Amino acid sequence: MGLLELFRPKSAPRRAEARRAELFDDDFQKKLESLAIVSRRVFGGRMRADRRSKKKGSGVEFADHRDYTAGDDFRSVDWSVYQRFGKLLVRLYEEEEDLSIYFIVDSSSSMAFGDAKKFDQARRLAAALAYVGLANLDRVTIVGATDAVSARMPATRGKGRIFKVFEFLSELQPGGTTDLGDAMKTFVAQHKRRGLAVLISDLYDPAGFERGINTLRFNKFEPFVLHVVDHKEARPELKGDVRLYDCETGEEREVTVTDSLLDDMARAFDDYKHSIERFCTSRQVPYFAADVGIPFDELVLRVFRRGGFLR
Amino acid sequence: MGLAGLPLATLFGIFAAAGALVVVFYILKLRRRAVPVPFSRIWDSVLRDKQATELFSKLRRVLSLLLQLALLALLVLALGDPKPKEDLREGRHLVLLLDASASMKAVDVKPTRLAQAKAEAEKLVRGLGASDRAIVVQMGSVPTPRSSMSGDQTELLQAIAQVTPSDTRADLEAGLAFGRDSLRGLPHGELVVIGDGAYGDAASLASLSERVNLEGAEPRFVPVGKTGKNLSISEFSVRRYPLDKSRYEVMLEIANLNDAPADVELELSGDGVVVDVTRLKLGPKETLPRYYQDLAGASRTLTARIKAAPGTDDLPADDVAYALLPERRRARILVVSAGNTYLEASLLLDEYLDVSQIQPGAALPDGKFDVAIFDGVAPALGDRIGAALYLNPPAEGSPVPVSTAIEDFGFDTWERKSPVLRFMSMGDIQVAKGHSFKVTPADKVLGASDHGPILVSGARDGHRFVALGFDPRDSDLVLRIAWPLFVLNTINAFIEEDTGYVSSYRTGDVWHIAVPGSLNTVNLLEPSGSKHAVPVSDGRAVFRGEQAGFYKLTGGADDAPLGEFAANLSDLEESRILPQKELVLAGKKAGAVAVAPVSLKSDVWIYLLLAVIGVSVIEWITYHRRVTV
Numbered sequence: 028m029g030l031l032e033l034f035r036p037k038s039a040p041r042r043a044e045a046r047r048a049e050l051f052d053d054d055f056q057k058k059l060e061s062l063a064i065v066s067r068r069v070f071g072g073r074m075r076a077d078r079r080s081k082k083k084g085s086g087v088e089f090a091d092h093r094d095y096t097a098g099d100d101f102r103s104v105d106w107s108v109y110q111r112f113g114k115l116l117v118r119l120y121e122e123e124e125d126l127s128i129y130f131i132v133d134s135s136s137s138m139a140f141g142d143a144k145k146f147d148q149a150r151r152l153a154a155a156l157a158y159v160g161l162a163n164l165d166r167v168t169i170v171g172a173t174d175a176v177s178a179r180m181p182a183t184r185g186k187g188r189i190f191k192v193f194e195f196l197s198e199l200q201p202g203g204t205t206d207l208g209d210a211m212k213t214f215v216a217q218h219k220r221r222g223l224a225v226l227i228s229d230l231y232d233p234a235g236f237e238r239g240i241n242t243l244r245f246n247k248f249e250p251f252v253l254h255v256v257d258h259k260e261a262r263p264e265l266k267g268d269v270r271l272y273d274c275e276t277g278e279e280r281e282v283t284v285t286d287s288l289l290d291d292m293a294r295a296f297d298d299y300k301h302s303i304e305r306f307c308t309s310r311q312v313p314y315f316a317a318d319v320g321i322p323f324d325e326l327v328l329r330v331f332r333r334g335g336f337l338r
Numbered sequence: 339m340g341l342a343g344l345p346l347a348t349l350f351g352i353f354a355a356a357g358a359l360v361v362v363f364y365i366l367k368l369r370r371r372a373v374p375v376p377f378s379r380i381w382d383s384v385l386r387d388k389q390a391t392e393l394f395s396k397l398r399r400v401l402s403l404l405l406q407l408a409l410l411a412l413l414v415l416a417l418g419d420p421k422p423k424e425d426l427r428e429g430r431h432l433v434l435l436l437d438a439s440a441s442m443k444a445v446d447v448k449p450t451r452l453a454q455a456k457a458e459a460e461k462l463v464r465g466l467g468a469s470d471r472a473i474v475v476q477m478g479s480v481p482t483p484r485s486s487m488s489g490d491q492t493e494l495l496q497a498i499a500q501v502t503p504s505d506t507r508a509d510l511e512a513g514l515a516f517g518r519d520s521l522r523g524l525p526h527g528e529l530v531v532i533g534d535g536a537y538g539d540a541a542s543l544a545s546l547s548e549r550v551n552l553e554g555a556e557p558r559f560v561p562v563g564k565t566g567k568n569l570s571i572s573e574f575s576v577r578r579y580p581l582d583k584s585r586y587e588v589m590l591e592i593a594n595l596n597d598a599p600a601d602v603e604l605e606l607s608g609d610g611v612v613v614d615v616t617r618l619k620l621g622p623k624e625t626l627p628r629y630y631q632d633l634a635g636a637s638r639t640l641t642a643r644i645k646a647a648p649g650t651d652d653l654p655a656d657d658v659a660y661a662l663l664p665e666r667r668r669a670r671i672l673v674v675s676a677g678n679t680y681l682e683a684s685l686l687l688d689e690y691l692d693v694s695q696i697q698p699g700a701a702l703p704d705g706k707f708d709v710a711i712f713d714g715v716a717p718a719l720g721d722r723i724g725a726a727l728y729l730n731p732p733a734e735g736s737p738v739p740v741s742t743a744i745e746d747f748g749f750d751t752w753e754r755k756s757p758v759l760r761f762m763s764m765g766d767i768q769v770a771k772g773h774s775f776k777v778t779p780a781d782k783v784l785g786a787s788d789h790g791p792i793l794v795s796g797a798r799d800g801h802r803f804v805a806l807g808f809d810p811r812d813s814d815l816v817l818r819i820a821w822p823l824f825v826l827n828t829i830n831a832f833i834e835e836d837t838g839y840v841s842s843y844r845t846g847d848v849w850h851i852a853v854p855g856s857l858n859t860v861n862l863l864e865p866s867g868s869k870h871a872v873p874v875s876d877g878r879a880v881f882r883g884e885q886a887g888f889y890k891l892t893g894g895a896d897d898a899p900l901g902e903f904a905a906n907l908s909d910l911e912e913s914r915i916l917p918q919k920e921l922v923l924a925g926k927k928a929g930a931v932a933v934a935p936v937s938l939k940s941d942v943w944i945y946l947l948l949a950v951i952g953v954s955v956i957e958w959i960t961y962h963r964r965v966t967v
Contacts, residue, residue, distance in 0.1 A: 140376035231377035260376055270370040273378035280381055281370055291384045299380055 092116040126165040127182065127222030129248070130157055131214065132199065134171040134178070136275045137231040138255070139201035144319040145255045149227040150196045152253055152317060152326075156225060157192045161185055167192070168218065171199045172228075174206035176213045182220075204275040205232045207239025215246040224248040227317075229255050230303055233276060237306060250312050254303055257319045261296035262289050343419030343943075353414045360410055364403050405957045409950055416946040421468060429469030431487065431524040432931075433517035433555075434459050435477045436501050437533025437562075439508035440845075440907050441915040444534070446565045446652040451917075452503045455532045455562045462530065462560070462931055463494045473520055474498055477533070478884060479506035479846030481516040487524075504884035505655055505905075506846030507912040510537040514550050514923065527555035530931055534563040535918025538911055543922065552924045559921040559928035566916025568595045569602055569651045572625065574642050574659035574842065574906055586663060588630040590642050594620035595914055600650050604628070607641040625910075638663055639888060639904070656913045660887055660904035661842045668692045669833045670705065672723065675713030680810060681729070684822035691829065709832045711825075714809060725802040725832035727825070730772065730809040737803045738775040738794050745771045747787035756784050757831040758795065758804055762820040769815075772808025800856055804828050842904040845886055850878040853891065853900060860893035860900060 095104060095115035105118045130153040138146040153169060160167040164184055169192060171178035180195040207228065214224075224243045230236040230252075243250040265284040272279045282288070300316065307314035317326055341349070375381060436459055442452040459474065466472060471489045474497035476482040485497030514529060521527030529552060537543060573591035594600045599621050606614040620626055640661040644651075651657065673695040675681060685693050694703050698715040702722060710723045716735030719726060726737075733740040749764035764785060774790030777783055784804070785793030792807035810816045815824070843849045853860055853874050860879050862872045865887025872879045872891075879891060883905045891900040907913075921928040 137376040140374070229376070231379075233377075233379060263373075263375070265373060268370045269373045271373055271375045271378060271381055274374040274376055276378065278378050280378060280385060282381065282385065288384065292381065295380050295384045298383075 089118060089120060091119045093119060126160075126163075127218075127220050128156075128160045128165050128167050129214070129218060129222055129224045130167070130169045131172050131211075131224055131226045131228075132169065132196070133173075133205065133207075133226075133228030133230075133255075134199055134201050135173045135203055135205040135231070136201060137205060137229055140274055141257070141259065143201065145229055145257050146201050148317060148319045149253075149255050150199065152227055152255075153225075154189075154192055154196050158186070158189050161189055161192070166220075166222070169195055170214060172207065172210040172214065173203035175210050176217065177203065179217070206234055207232045207236060208234055208242060211239045211242035215242060215248065221247045222249070223251055225251040225253060227253040227255060229257075231275070236303055240307070240310075240312060244310065244312070252303070252307050252312055252314045254300065254314065254316045255319065256300060256316050258296075261293045263292075265289070340422075341418040341420055344417050346418070349414050349418045352417065353411060356410050356414070357407060360406050361403070364406065402957070402961070405953060405960075409953050409957070412946050412950045412953065416943040416950070420942045420946075422942075428525050429467055429471060429489070430526040430528055431521055432462070432466075432470065432472040432528045432530055432558075433520050434462065434472055434474050434498075435481070435513045435517055435529065435531045435533070436474060436484075436498065437508050437531065438476045438478045438501055438503050439533070440503070440505045440655045440909070440912050441508075441534055441536045441653060442562075443503050443655040444563060444566075444568075444653045444915050446563055446567070446915075446917075450503070451534055451562050452501070455560070456498050456501060458532050458560045458562065459498045460495060462532075463491055463498065466491070466494075471524075474501070475513065475516060475520075476501045477508050477510070477513040477531075478504045479509055479882065481509070481513045483516075483520075487520065503655075504845070505886040505907045506884045507909050508533065508537060509846075511546050511550060514552065518550075518552050518555055521555045522553065528558050528931070529555045529923070530558040530560060531921060531923075531928065532560040532562065534915060535559065535561055535921050536563075536566070536912075536915050539914075547922050547925055550924050557921070557923040557926055557928035558931045559923075560931060561917060561919050561921075563915070563917030565652060566595075566914070567650050568653045568656070568913055568915050569593065569600055569620070569644055569646045570595065570653070570656035570910070570913035571642055571644055571659040571906075571908075572656075572910040572913060573627070573908055574640075574661050576640055576661045576663055578664060585632055585634045587633060588640065588661070589627065590659065591625060591627045592618065592620065592644060593625045593910055593913060594623065596650060597622050598650070599624075600646055603645040605643045605645065606630070607643070609639050610641075638902075653913065653915050655886070656907050656909075658886070659842070659906045659908065661906075662888065662902055662904045669708040669829060670694070671829065672696070672702070672707040672710040673713070674698055674700075674710065674715055674717065678713050678729075678811070680816035680821060681711065681713060681825065684825040687822050688826055688829075709829050719799070719801050723801065726804075727828050727832075728803060728805040730807065730812075731805055733773075736775075736805065737796065737798045738777060738781060738791075738805050740807075741774040741776050741790055743771065743773055744787065744789040747772070747789055747792070749785045749792070750787050752785035752793070753783070756782075756795075758784055758793075758824065758827050760823070760827050762823050762827075764820065767813060767815050767818065767820070769808050769813040771812050775805065775807055802832060804831075842906045842908070843883060844908050845883055845905050846909075848880060848882045849903075849905075850875075850880055851891065851901070851903060853877060853879050853893070857893045857900075860891050861897060863890040863892065865889065865905075 092105060092108065093116065095117050099117050103117045103119075105116050108114065108116045132149050132153050134146070138149060157167045157169060161184060166182045166184050167188075168182040169180040170176050178195070178199055180192065183191060205228075207226075207230070226240065226243070228236075228239075232239065240250050240252065268281075268283050270279055270281050304314050304316070306312075344352075436455055438452060442450065442455060444451045447454045463472060466489065469489070471487050472485075472494055473487045474484040474494055476484055484500050485493050488494060510531070513531070517529040521529070538546070570593050571590055572593045573589065575590070576586055576588045578586045588606070590604075592602060592604065594602075599619065602618045602620060604614075604616045604618055605612055606616075614630070616628070618626060618628075640663065642659045642661075644657050646657075668690050669692065671685060671691050671693045673681065673685070673693060674697075675695065676698060682693075682695070685691055694707070696703065698717075702720070706722045706724070708724045709727065710719070710725070711727045711729065712731065713729045714732070716728055716731040716737070718735065728737065731737070731740065747769050748767050752759055752764045769787075769792075772792060774787070774792055775794050777791050777794050778796070781794050781796035783791040783793070784795055785791070793804070794807075795802070795804045797803065810821060815821050843851075856877075857874050859871045859873055861869055862879065862881060863869045864883075865885050872881045874880070883889065886906050888902060888904050890902050892898060893900050
């Protein structure tokens with residue numbers, strides 16, 4: 028490589044390649060390819076895929092009977108039932124269809140607090156899981172959420188579209204306040220097709236983290252909470268008299284930070300995290316804490332597997 | 339409690355200004371640093387729990403301010419120099435006259451009287467009140483201040499340590515005058531004499547008491563000493579015989595100042611070698627003179643020492659005396675004369691004269707001459723001639739202008755104390771003819787007739803001279819015994835080797851020691867070994883010596899030896915060392931020194947500063963442990 032190469036502007040494919048390289052290396056991608064997302068519920072899908080759908084169709088697994096109507100294929104008439112009961116019934120089979128997975132990435136200011144490790148972690152997680160979904164021919168949609176849906180990548184499928192995912196995530200900018208309740212209302216209104224909604228957020232919602240999750244639940248989405256946690260926020264490196272202000276709302280508090288106060292703060296942080304975990308567990312919403320202190324590959328390959336998120 | 343430093347109103351002003359500054363800084367300190375947090379609701383939950391202790395937090399913050407204000411208050415109060423009311427009275431001013439005379443070397447109290455006096459002085463200094471001031475003065479032959487008027491104990495104690503004993507009499511009158519002058523204008527002055535009180539007999543003390551005016555200063559006396567037994571050598575002298583300078587005689591005087599008879603062993607040493615030991619018996623209060631006559635030998639230094647039975651002599655300082663024999667050397671004499679039998683005959687009387695005679699106008703022989711005698715001539719003096727005796731000098735060349743010729747005259751007046759005319763009677767000398775002189779103010783007329791000066795001494799261009807205004811052969815002077823005495827006296831006066839040689843000086847006096855050459859300063863090596871420069875005035879080194887023993891003079895470019903002399907106490911009054919328990923000064927009995935009524939430890943500001951340090955430490959600890967923040 029000549030010296031001028033260093034100063035030459037990179038072309039768009041090269042930039043995308045660079046961003047991709049930042050997020051995953053090739054070894055990591057190969058590991059992810061062998062994983063598949065497990066869905067505990069069956070969703071309807073427009074295209075055939077590896078998962079069962081509620082639609083009755085030309086699958087191989089029996090689902091139900093219905094009365095014969097004119098025009099039905101004779102091959103689907105259950106002649107055994109006709110012989111026993113004298114009624115023409117048509118056999119219905121479950122059809123295996125593709126799954127819709129929505130990655131809802133919190134892009135509020137709090138995610139970029141400090142050195143933006145939480146936001147990077149969230150984007151990497153979204154990219155990794157999206158890659159797994161794409162590899163399994165699932166329909167993957169990614170949205171950025173603050174107090175509304177700030178950005179949206181339309182549904183896409185196939186491993187070859189992963190670069191589009193990388194590009195979208197790379198261009199996603201943090202900023203704004205968090206209101207997951209309003210943001211999820213917008214989300215469910217925009218996406219009629221139900222599916223797995225993976226919420227990747229620090230859940231610092233002044234209006235309460237419950238509203239956003241409940242909105243998904245009540246609109247038949249299957250929420251999956253990935254709680255991005257930075258333990259440095261539990262015990263910040265502060266001493267003495269300070270004026271604290273919220274990086275999103277700007278609310279101020281005058282505090283004299285002492286060791287005991289920091290201890291109390293660490294306890295309150297843990298309480299908040301446990302309250303989220305309790306909420307999710309009680310409502311059968313899968314919950315995973317993604318600590319930014321844990322190396323990314325270890326988080327994906329071990330923590331997710333241990334939690335049953337990946338097959 | 340009152341303030342000895344800044345007044346209260348000023349302190350309030352300082353505290354108000356500095357306090358305002360502290361409060362401003364405190365408020366500035368409370369302006370908090372803005373720090374972002376990702377989610378303030380979590381902090382809210384923590385701070386909600388803390389609200390119950392918010393009042394205590396505020397109190398803690400106020401405590402920090404209060405601590406700082408307390409520090410400031412302590413510092414400002416220290417500026418006021420608070421003291422107990424008893425200490426706020428006007429302090430005393432003490433002049434501590436520490437007797438350092440020879441009698442203070444007495445050992446009747448151990449180790450010496452002076453050591454005990456210094457201990458008493460130290461006791462007084464340590465007992466000074468906070469507002470008292472004192473000055474330490476060494477009282478010897480002259481009063482010597484060893485410190486300034488100060489309340490600093492360290493300075494005063496160092497000054498006391500510097501006091502050294504001398505071999506002189508204490509000049510009480512000078513000491514009191516010095517003390518009185520030091521106390522002039524100062525309140526509550528006290529003159530404290532610390533010594534043995536042996537300052538002369540009752541009559542002289544009474545006379546001194548009348549003479550001294552202390553100008554309101556209170557006399558105090560701290561007596562030192564227990565007994566006063568003493569034997570002393572009160573006189574010690576040696577001289578050469580005037581007409582036989584190869585021989586000498588020694589005179590000494592021993593005094594028994596005790597009320598009981600005493601046996602004394604007298605030891606005489608020459609150049610450190612014992613030459614005579616004599617046992618003597620002295621009666622009570624007896625003074626015994628001893629003469630050693632017609633001595634001859636090469637001894638240069640003479641030392642006399644007495645030894646007495648234990649318990650009969652408390653003062654060793656006056657048990658030894660020193661003397662130095664005048665050095666004999668051959669003087670080179672140049673005689674310029676056409677022939678003068680009387681002159682030649684007189685020069686033959688002293689075998690230590692090396693005489694060279696030349697005719698007028700002849701060339702000078704080699705070498706330098708101590709004295710030149712010009713008989714009827716007055717040539718110019720070169721560097722090779724030290725001094726000159728002119729006999730009937732002609733008008734041209736005479737060191738003193740020659741006036742009119744005179745006839746049939748004699749010495750109507752003459753300087754009897756002049757060394758030139760020592761042992762001579764000039765009244766009946768008859769002179770046939772001669773000249774009188776026109777003297778200058780610098781010249782000294784040694785003899786004169788009614789017509790004017792006929793015998794003059796003086797100096798021209800560094801050369802001393804004596805001029806006689808007539809030819810001795812024109813008078814009956816040459817037939818008299820006065821003639822050879824005149825010639826030899828003049829030569830001796832020129833070469834500083836006359837019979838009036840001082841074999842020893844007396845300590846405490848100002849000495850005028852003849853110095854050869856034309857030096858401005860010489861170096862003096864004292865018996866103690868210390869060496870220092872001494873100024874020379876009119877050919878004599880001027881110095882006040884306080885130590886008995888042998889002194890050496892050196893000087894010139896190569897610091898060559900210039901001479902040696904001895905010094906002795908030789909003071910019978912100082913040898914009377916009976917200590918006095920009372921002292922009457924200025925008609926008033928000197929009382930004891932009052933002990934300061936208040937402890938020295940009344941410098942409250944020191945404790946205030948210590949409190950400041952203590953509070954600072956507390957503030958530092960509480961700050962860093964986040965107690966007061």
